[in-house]
Amino acid sequence: MASQKDIFIAFFRSSILGFGGGPSTIPLVQKEVVQTFQFLDDDEFTEILAIGNTLPGPIITKMAGYIGFRVGGVIGMLNALAATIIPSAIMIIVALTALNEYKDLPFIQGMTRGVMPVIAVMMGVLTWDYVKKSTLALGWKWAIILFALAFTAIILLSMHPAIIIVALLLCALLLPVKKEAR
Structure with missing residues (x-):
C-alpha cells in the first residue's frame, strides 16, 4: 500500500x-x-x-x-x-x-496565447504514446483502420465520441482476443 x-x-x-x-x-x-x-x-x-x-x-x-x-x-x-x-x-x-x-492587458492576453502551444505539445506527446501502444497491441494495419473509422465518424459524420467508445467496448467484449504473457 x-x-x-x-x-x-x-x-x-x-x-x-x-x-x-x-x-x-x-x-x-x-x-x-x-x-x-x-x-x-x-x-x-x-x-x-x-x-x-x-x-x-x-x-x-x-x-x-x-x-x-x-x-x-x-x-x-x-x-x-x-x-x-x-x-x-x-x-x-x-x-x-x-x-x-x-x-485587457497585453501581458495577460499574451500569456493566455503563449500557453496554448505548450498544451498542444503535451497532448501531442500523449497522443504519440497511444499511437505506439495501439500499434504494438493491434499492429499498424488495425491501428490505422480504427483511426480512420473513428476520425470519419467523429469529424466527418459529427458522431459523438461516446458512441465510438461504446462501439469499440462492445467489439472488445464480443470479439475473441488472443492472450499474451506479460
Whole structure:
C-alpha cells in the first residue's frame, strides 16, 4: 500500500502544474504515478485512462479516485481527490479574479496565447504514446483502420465520441482476443 503522503504529492503536483484542465494533466499524472512513485505500470495506467474516458465526468478526478483507492484504500481515494480538486479550486478563484480585473492587458492576453502551444505539445506527446501502444497491441494495419473509422465518424459524420467508445467496448467484449504473457 502506498503512503498517503506519496498519493497526495503525486496528485497535488500534477494538479498544480496541469494548466488547461484534465486532458493536459494526464501526462503529468502518468509521470507521477508510473515513473516517480511507481504506483502503476504503463499498461495499467493506459487501461485506467481508457476506462475513465468511457465514463461521464472529468477524467482527472475519475483517475485520481480510482488510483487513490487502488493504492491507498478509501482514505487514499479521498486523499487523491482532495489533492486534485483543492489546488484547482483555489487557482480558479484566484486566477479568475485576477484575469477579470486585468483581462485587457497585453501581458495577460499574451500569456493566455503563449500557453496554448505548450498544451498542444503535451497532448501531442500523449497522443504519440497511444499511437505506439495501439500499434504494438493491434499492429499498424488495425491501428490505422480504427483511426480512420473513428476520425470519419467523429469529424466527418459529427458522431459523438461516446458512441465510438461504446462501439469499440462492445467489439472488445464480443470479439475473441488472443492472450499474451506479460
